[in-house]
Amino acid sequence: MKALAVFWMRLLAFTLLVLTAGISLIEKHTPPKTGVGGDGPQSALGSVYAAPTQVKLVDLIPASLSGETNQDSEPFLAVQTANPQVMVASAFTPNPVSSSSNAPIYVSEDGGNSWILNAITPVPRMTCDITHAMPTGENHPRGDLHAGTLACAASITLDESESNDVSSSAVMNVQSTRSNVDQPFVRALAISKTDHIYVGVNDFNQPSGRTATVDVSVDGGATYKSFSIEARHTAGQDGPSVRPAVAPDNTVYAAFFGWRKFNGTSATSDVVVVRDDSGGTGPHPFQALRDPSDKLPGRLVVKRTSIPWSNAPTLGQERIGSTLSIAVDPHNSSTVYLGWADHGQKGDIYTLHVRRSTDRGLTWSKDLPRTTISNAT
Structure with missing residues (x-):
């Protein structure tokens, strides 16, 4: 009965990824003027226009890696509250360069307009679960990132780890680890200038x-x-x-x-x-x-x-x-x-x-x- 695999329905995280990150602009054209008041002359209220709808949509996979065809399931997004330009996303994305290197995260420092892959998780090649949060208690401009990850191995091993700078190539520091644990879900907040973390x-x-x-x-x-x-x-x-x-x-x-x-x-x-x-x-x-x-x-x-x-x-x-x-x-x-x-x-x-x-x-x-x-x- 153990749920060895986590599930692919994180609706809130997926919605945030779609709505906040993007490069392709979708815009509905303004419809023709519509008179108010039936088939008589236009009302004194004037013409009614439907407000244009704009949605910014992004493919987080960098253009240089656009040939990859992995499913990249279970997306998750964290935004730094002190500086919303800094965002970290994740998915079940294998390292596209090396099967022996660390699993990556996606990092944006311009509010989601552009993204890079940064292979800094403590898990080899690809995570079998990852969530994360970005509190501001330790005053790191591009961190802290606190993550809970599972390795794709026979025994379910949880790593609770930290990065002080998500733009750095340094692998995240594992602060706690144990096996036989499933589906970590991380929330964190700065309280009295200290990061409080709940997994x-x-x-x-x-x-x-x-x-x-x-x-x-x-x-x-x-x-x-x-x-x-x-x-x-x-x-x-x-x-x-x-x-x-x-x-x-x-x-x-x-x-x-x-x-x-x-x-x-x-x-x-x-x-x-x-x-x-x-x-x-x-x-x-x-x-x-x-x-x-x-x-x-x-x-x-x-x-x-x-x-x-x-x-x-x-x-x-x-x-x-x-x-x-x-x-x-x-x-x-x-x-x-x-x-x-x-x-x-x-x-x-x-x-x-x-x-x-x-x-x-x-x-x-x-x-x-x-x-x-x-x-x-």
Whole structure:
């Protein structure tokens, strides 16, 4: 049941890549003037014009490597908040020059107008998972980049690593490593001039199948502590996706799929949110939220929903079963948004949902208006 491969549906990361990076400009022509007021003379309101739509679209593969034909799946994007011109993207891209050299990342220093490949990850040739974040606590103009990577090897080995300058050719410094861990998801933020790093992982080293875990570093990655955030019985493991979100006031949320049953094609799952009010450093990390139904840590936003599972191409080339996202308002940590996909109605392979809490995760809305999308592909 171990999810040895991560999934190809990171909708938020993919959307950001498409919308923010680009070289090809697509523009709709302004339509003809339209009179207001039916078939009589034009109204005093004048003519109505449809505003031109502009989308900047980029192929991140540099022109010098445009002959490559790899799938480059599971794209991910990080933007430095202090200087949004600095961006780092990643995908399952093999090193195009040498099969024995390090796996690359994509780097832009002009807001996404141009990109280079920089082979600095600690993984040989190609990652089998990578996410990253760019906090500003250590005041490096083109870093820090904190990444979680998996090597494409028989044993799943997680490296949590750092680069102080993403334009440098120096390989990232590995700060923590361990095996038997899947799907790292990195979030980081500068708090009191120090990078606080949170890595959601599915950690098969945790006892009793309570695999949903958050790795926490509050010293820029020099040390990490791992905390299981699952308090209930599982079907041998939790879902692969464990997603943290951190606010500037040191509030940290994490969302995960608590698998209660699994039959190989679907998981009966709770959608769970936990919270910590001191950055994961207190005596009982991630236990600030308890569900009223059983008094255990972790708010059950949805109970026993059906999550379809396929580790083979199902929606086009997409695998399914791990679509989950959480975001906290950076100006008000009481407001948090949660999105996920489940089986939906009969015959519907995937339905997307978005809900909101305005009281720090204690209670949750129903699906927000116009956010329930059935037959999502």
